[in-house]
Amino acid sequence: MTTLDGREVYTRRDLMDRYGMSLSPLEKWHRNRSLTGHPEAVGTVGRELVWDREEWDRWYQERGDTRDLESRADxxxxxxxxxxxxxxxxxxxxxxxHPEPVKTVQQTTYWDADEWDAWYADYRRRAQRTELDVDRSGDPEDLVTLSQAARILGVEPTSITHYPKNPPRNWPQPAVEEELPSGRMRRRYRRADIWHYADTRTIAGPRRRFPPRGTDPVPGREPSSDHRTPAEEPGQ
Structure with a gap:
């Protein structure tokens, strides 16, 4: 057993021998310790980092405990x-x-079941209120701008400016689309098509055409993916 100042400690070699694991997950847990909660090293023996034996064993046991937690499959x-x-x-x-996960074990992410249920119940209530805000007045064949489409849907215009380039499920194609001298696009949609989108959209929100870049399987935020859409002509 490796010791440091009379204290029982683990090197990575000790952990590999004791738990039969490879070096890669040990390095990854330590590298992402702000997310995994991995203990800090207590010093070095030779050139190797070492960890307090009791602290590491306790962390590893708690890490594998998923009682009262649920995965996406659950x-x-x-x-x-x-x-x-x-x-x-x-x-x-x-x-x-959406709540942050509590932990990830063997690449499976887990959430607190009670916290997730409370969030989902509120999420559904908010989605239902949004549906009630849809404006059903007007001629179905009217052509409307993107800003007018937002008002029909009962949302802020800025919340759908990216739809033409990164459309959610069932978002309609514009009935009229023309490039202005400035290089910006003018798009107009049939009011009936916007109503159809309102009737078929899901509470999950927009479906991304491409997954976020640089996704990290360790719980936490992925590097953001910039899906900015060039500004449209005012009033679009």
Missing amino acids: LAARHGLARGTLDRMWSLREENG
Whole structure:
């Protein structure tokens, strides 16, 4: 057993021998310790970092404990949701307030079941209120700008400016599209098509055409993916 100043410690070699694991996950847990909670090293023996034996064993045991926690598969089965719906809600967490995971074990992410249920109940209530805000007045064949489409849907115009380039599921193609001398695009949509989108959109939110770049399997935020859309002509 390795010791440091009379204290029992682990080197990575000790951990590999004791737990039969490879070097890669040990390095990754330590590198991402701000997310994994991995203990800090207590010093070095030779050139190797070492960790307090009792502290590391306790952390490792707690890390594998998933009682009262649920994975995406558990949440999908209990709530009758598709995995894709759960993935979209998670990808839009900055907008919808989706809870952060409690831990990741063997690349499976877990959430506190009570916290997730409370968030999802509120999420559904907010989605239902949004549906009530849809403006059903006007001629179905009217052509409307993107800003007018936002008002029909009962949302802020800025919340859908990226739709033409990064469309959510069932977002309509514009009925009229022309390039202005400035290089910006003018798009107009049939009012009936906007109503159809309102009737078929899901509470999961927009479906991203491409997954976020640089996704890290360790729980925490992925590097953001910039999907900015060039500004449209005022009033579009």
